[in-house]
């Protein structure tokens with residue numbers, strides 16, 4: 001077991017969110033569309049926002065909707081726009097004490113805006129390492145990217161958080177891929193990793209995220225997928241089959257809206273969805289009717305039309321986003337000359353945002 005450092009009582013005082021319920025830990029998997037954002041509020045009121053989704057406007061609305069009055073920590077699992085954009089208003093509004101990050105700068109305007117906001121707010125950068133954050137009485141163990149992950153790959157350098165309160169455990173590991181989860185499996189005893197009560201699906205249910213070896217250690221009871229309309233086919237049938245194979249109930253923010261977990265002292269928890277209920281496996285959505293009581297025939301999830309093939313359009317080819325920005329063309333929208341899937345990491349039809 002690796003040595004754990006303790007941020008002793010660092011987050012113990014002075015920060016009280018009015019949304020805290022006495023004695024209750026609240027974890028909200030926010031409906032931010034295609035992306036991740038998890039709001040964790042300790043029983044004593046300290047708040048931690050793990051990722052912020054892809055929209056500043058949406059995150060601002062959600063922070064208001066859930067009555068957030070302060071944040072002690074914002075954490076970027078990694079530097080992709082569908083995770084960090086919403087952290088910008090969170091930092092600007094609440095000037096959190098810490099910005100937990102993987103130390104790898106993303107070459108995007110969004111990342112630059114976030115780091116500028118962090119600086120202006122006087123927020124302290126906290127590089128992910130083996131460490132425990134005491135968020136009030138909630139134990140937050142950081143799973144830093146294991147050694148040996150290529151620094152050019154944001155996904156493989158995702159930061160994980162293990163949340164513990166009584167016997168309750170939640171785990172979220174950004175957009176990590178098999179190489180990172182395999183290294184974590186070597187670094188942590190299985191008893192550390194699982195069983196997990198509430199688990200965030202890796203990478204919005206992508207094919208290259210969750211895998212059987214990892215899930216056999218994690219052993220999740222409830223899986224929440226942060227997903228919205230996208231052109232990647234997230235969540236994939238492969239990921240959904242994996243969750244089913246380990247008998248997990250599945251919640252999806254695209255179908256269930258924001259999913260809220262409340263944990264009592266001791267660790268008993270309940271999970272509620274803004275709409276609908278999770279299933280194992282999750283039934284396909286029924287767009288107009290209320291949830292049927294009898295099994296309904298499965299319909300494919302509604303997705304926007306597929307993006308064109310990955311070849312750049314319009315005869316213009318940009319090798320990377322730096323070139324797009326140098327040309328003053330960012331963000332490039334699908335269909336515009338030079339747009340390509342390669343430049344649109346999160347597949348939302350806006351490249352180099």
Ligand SMILES: [Zn+2]
Pocket residue numbers: 035036080082083175203204
């Ligand atoms: Zn992502």
